[in-house]
Amino acid sequence: MKPSPAQRAARDRIAAGLAAAGFALPGTLTVRSYACGKPSCRCHAVPPRLHGPYAEWTRKIGGKTVTRRLSPAELTQYQPLFDNAKKLRALLAELQDLTLEIIEADSSPEP
Numbered sequence: 001m002k003p004s005p006a007q008r009a010a011r012d013r014i015a016a017g018l019a020a021a022g023f024a025l026p027g028t029l030t031v032r033s034y035a036c037g038k039p040s041c042r043c044h045a046v047p048p049r050l051h052g053p054y055a056e057w058t059r060k061i062g063g064k065t066v067t068r069r070l071s072p073a074e075l076t077q078y079q080p081l082f083d084n085a086k087k088l089r090a091l092l093a094e095l096q097d098l099t100l101e102i103i104e105a106d107s108s109p110e111p
């Protein structure tokens, strides 16, 4: 690998971001409202009044996808941990793109 000075600087910036990372939770957080299965329920009225919004935490546990509803207090407490995880994923993706760019430049034919 022969990274340019700019590519080394980009790596240092990404590494500093990774080094400064806080605690992070696995999985994804989604906040959504939904209609239930009861046809007579208010959520099927016109206009519909949906249930929620509910915060749901989805992740893999032993290869199985598990979704758990979070209470408002849990959402407040965990939100920064999901935000940290998102930042980490973005930094890692950036580092991988950068590395790919460097090895692809290495293997391109000489002019």
Ligand SMILES: [Zn+2]
Pocket (backbone or CB within 6 Å): 035, 036, 037, 038, 041, 042, 043, 044, 051
């Ligand atoms: Zn309903």
